[in-house]
């Protein structure tokens with residue numbers, strides 16, 4: 371991985387042939403620079419078919435980096451870390467070394483699935499009432515929490531990359547991060563999407579001096595088509611790689627993170643109330659990425675592996691699939707299948723909100739939530755001709771109550787939507803499904819001065835106050851605790867061999883996006899590209915189901931409304947467009963054939979590539 375290969379196939383894209391720009395140390399971070407006409411990002415395609423390995427992500431630079439690693443003989447783990455590091459450069463508002471995530475890995479040799487929980491943690495000084503105002507006893511405003519040091523969790527992404535490479539990789543951190551360092555130094559071409567995401571954040575970015583300096587070069591939005599460079603991030607990556615990530619957990623980058631969290635660099639003249647954080651250097655030293663067993667359930671003879679708590683992704687997708695298995699979905703009755711999908715998701719979300727949190731802090735009934743018997747009880751609540759009334763109450767998976775009245779629950783807590791997902795496979799059959807995030811698009815909006823990366827606001831995923839008085843809430847803030855996530859990096863196998871790898875960003879809509887994609891593919895007869903492209907609807911135990919515009923205009927809508935379903939336009943997520951999720955997925959055929967699938971339109975379309983395309 372030390373040199374850029376020049377022997378590439380025609381399908382290989384422009385990154386490899388970009389003229390290398392001088393690394394001008396004097397260049398101010400992100401100084402806009404005109405691109406030469408030949409300097410374009412790698413070409414984008416949403417679907418690629420072939421063999422020898424594959425990568426799909428939201429960004430063509432990042433996908434290209436992963437493919438280059440595979441071509442040079444790296445395995446899926448090497449390529450996943452390299453792709454993630456590149457995403458930290460080119461998608462800095464969705465992920466990076468200031469955040470966390472969940473890494474799911476299928477090992478072809480042992481035919482087993484393993485995961486890394488790289489979720490951020492609350493600092494040791496965090497208390498269950500840290501997000502309440504002592505004067506009122508009420509939760510502090512969500513927005514105040516987002517844009518604050520208080521919401522910054524101890525980053526888990528550097529430890530995740532280290533753990534993944536140490537455990538299953540074949541290259542060093544320095545090798546895996548080298549292509550990303552090069553992009554940070556040389557620059558990437560500003561896309562409409564990058565500009566739009568900056569614009570969405572402009573007001574809050576202006577409130578933090580280093581953020582405005584980095585992402586609003588010369589005080590303005592980055593100009594589409596110009597080069598965006600981040601030499602400070604390149605230096606940060608170099609130092610992290612050189613020290614095996616110790617610079618974050620034991621060294622000077624960590625020191626700067628703590629300083630920034632405890633004393634956020636608010637711009638002169640800003641009127642924003644910015645709370646200080648609680649993080650200390652000992653919190654960084656204590657951080658561990660955890661190897662965990664995945665969740666596993668079966669669905670029509672397939673094994674579905676995903677992320678166990680601290681994420682609710684695996685239990686909630688799994689419970690919903692278990693419920694659906696009782697209902698015999700058929701493409702011949704798509705409306706009924708969509709109705710069942712919405713109802714299963716509604717019920718699974720009721721259980722998720724009641725039972726799932728960091729398993730180090732409460733006894734999460736992971737096995738019971740995924741029990742087929744429990745799913746049978748929950749499925750029996752679903753009526754073919756009328757929707758349940760939300761919020762439906764949670765069940766008790768340890769004491770299933772048969773087909774009892776569902777009762778009334780509590781509304782779903784608010785969650786932001788950001789994040790990014792990537793999938794990789796290699797020629798040996800290893801697979802990675804990896805979701806990583808800094809929580810909101812733009813995270814806390816706080817950049818570590820001189821370090822080139824944003825800090826997360828992941829601790830806003832805690833419930834600020836108990837969801838229901840008198841009922842234990844497993845997701846209250848706590849010292850060293852991981853806030854509940856919705857990330858659901860998933861790998862589906864049949865007889866021990868991978869069939870599908872899938873995941874998505876989108877906060878709590880991650881769960882419904884992964885679930886709907888699987889239902890589309892496995893039950894409704896769609897191909898994987900069709901399953902990804904289909905309009906999305908997201909029901910999370912709310913009175914209304916969020917829907918994308920294409921669904922609201924479809925004939926399925928009135929048919930489902932006749933069954934009592936109610937739809938509203940999904941709120942803007944990553945951009946001003948009302949989109950739900952942004953899937954990256956792989957499907958494995960016979961003889962090593964792989965289909966890589968990215969979004970054709972959402973987030974301006976993602977990037978799928980294979981090592982050896984089928985002509």
Ligand code: GLU
Pocket residue numbers: 785786787788789807808809810828831854855856857875876877878880
């Ligand atoms: N914080 C979210 C979660 O862990 C991910 C960020 C997002 O997609 O909004 O579920």
